Amino acid sequence: MPTFNSPTADAAEVSEALRGLAHASRVFEDPADTYAVLGDLLAGVRSLRQVLDQLATAHVTHRVRAHDDAGDQTVGATNALTATAELQQAAALLDAVHDRVDAAMAASGRIAWHPEPVQPAQVSRWVSVVFLQGQDADEVLAVIDRDGTDAAIEHLAGFDMGDETTQAALVNGYVYDTIPTGHLDRITTNGEYTLTYNHDHGHVSLLRRQPESQELAAPASRTAPARQGARRQARVVEDDDDWFAPSQSSSMSRGRAL
Structure with a gap:
């Protein structure tokens, strides 16, 4: 269950949940279930976009506390700013992912899945x-x-x-x-x-x-x-x-x- 107040605990739970989904989605007994999964994934992409933005903000906000292993604050701050830029780029790329998943979900919602045809046994x-x-x-x-x-x-x-x-x-x-x-x-x-x-x-x-x-x-x-x-x-x-x-x-x- 999410804690809503511990980023590390919730991140670990998300990682485990995605691993379980990757395993479970290898086979869909009912293809109509893909629509519900796409809806949850779309919501997850939106939340992930927000998380990346907040991670970027945390790096730039606390850059004065960043040092390297030798204690050099300048190097640490530079790395913090680099991480911020990369996270912002990743968040921007997720916008395209969101749009593609949203389009896929819309197309999937227009499908009327019929029962799998039963092939008569060849005697x-x-x-x-x-x-x-x-x-x-x-x-x-x-x-x-x-x-x-x-x-x-x-x-x-x-x-x-x-x-x-x-x-x-x-x-x-x-x-x-x-x-x-x-x-x-x-x-x-x-x-x-x-x-x-x-x-x-x-x-x-x-x-x-x-x-x-x-x-x-x-x-x-x-x-x-x-x-x-x-x-x-x-x-x-x-x-x-x-x-x-x-x-x-x-x-x-x-x-x-x-």
């Missing part, structure tokens, strides 16, 4: 692009070990035929509300693609994010099933058109070798 589903196991997966796992997951995603993204892949996944039921993963699976995302892989179990899967806003004209997706069911890739009517069934030999399906 996505996941379309299976390709699932590999055995030797086919080992080749991709080697790419991951050698060049990193981004290189593996870039390679597997080549199997994504866009709408054709999406429709094939819908026919087979490989569209998920959550990313299907199992114990020890590792997951990494790059853009719209998510890669899951497991060195111990020897399999790799690439999924593409499908925003809910993009309607999927096919059977409803299912929530990610248990690990075994999620990895059992059903065949389409024609084997040659199945993008998801793992190969039965050591090499990948036609057109899918690394």
